[in-house]
Amino acid sequence: MNLHLPPDIVVIGGSNMDLHARAHEQVVMGSSMSGSAGLSPGGVGRNVAENLARLGDSVALVSVVGDDPIGDEVIAYTEDVGVDCTYVRRRADVRTGTYNAVLDSSGELVVAVADMAATDEFSPLVVEAARDLVKSARGVLVEGNIPVRTADVAIDLAREFDVPVVFDPVSVPKAKRARDLIRADRELYLVTPNQAELTALTDLPADSDAEIEKAVHSLHDRGVGVVWVRLGARGSVISYNDVYQELPAVPTDVVDVTGAGDAMLAAFAHELLRDVDLVAAARFGHAAAALTCGTHDTVRMDLSESLVRDCAAGGPVRATSEEMA
């Protein structure tokens, strides 16, 4: 008997182990610096799934990791926070992806090397194997780190069953490759670029407010229902139907922005499952991002529904130590 209940959301995306090394002194290129470092499971898709589970949603992850000790750790951690990892494929012939970041003493990123090993080998067959899972979901989230042909199959599959699709283009190079995924002949529910990714998706400038608005409308013309543009410390713009609204970020002392966009997207999706108004859902997303920005990537932010709700209502942006996992 299959005892699995259908998930609210299926996330189709990458899983990594993140290494964050922070120098304790001014970084001198080519030199060995003293500092501290830590490991934590990462990957955009996996991060979104983790945050959804922490917010109390039922979520399944479709992903690929190596059959190696790092993959063991990533899966054990992700299952432990409540994500269904039944459809995470283990492959003996590839390494689990790693994201290796070096930060300076103020927390700014100096350089990051992403070895997307297993995610680069994420074949459409892994998505096909999750057909029944996708069919039963209320929403599917696809992130741009997976190969384009796999993302294409994932979107088609969800649309075949009329399941709304969220697409996160994740970076400029990935957004350029993913441009043709957004087409007028198939609807995407939500696309979430930052300004540079908006340009990469549309071939239009997106520096001024007027340029952003024009580029956003060109995505609507290509079948995207909701466009939510991330503007970093400024906040975001959300656009759908007759609504076009800029939202401020929740001010915070930034310690590490890694994963803030992933938490923001998870929190937004969490609210959508409750039929909350989209602008209110976006505000909830900003609160989750602010909480995540105030925490080192290596110390996972335990996003709980009440913590984010308090923050969105003007409450504290920093979790107390008891609230941290």
Ligand SMILES: Nc1ncnc2c1ncn2[C@@H]1O[C@H](COP(=O)(O)OP(=O)(O)OP(=O)(O)O)[C@@H](O)[C@H]1O
């Ligand atoms: N300096 C900041 N102060 C307050 N909030 C911030 C700051 N930087 C980022 N944020 C919050 O995090 C959200 C996501 O950050 P950003 O817009 O930089 O996303 P991104 O470009 O997709 O980054 P990433 O790919 O690293 O997630 C912002 O919309 C905002 O809510």
Ligand SMILES: O=c1[nH]cc([C@@H]2O[C@H](CO)[C@@H](O)[C@H]2O)c(=O)[nH]1
């Ligand atoms: O090229 C990449 N950079 C960063 C990530 C992941 O982004 C996450 C933060 O949003 C982080 O966990 C890292 O693994 C990736 O998968 N590929």
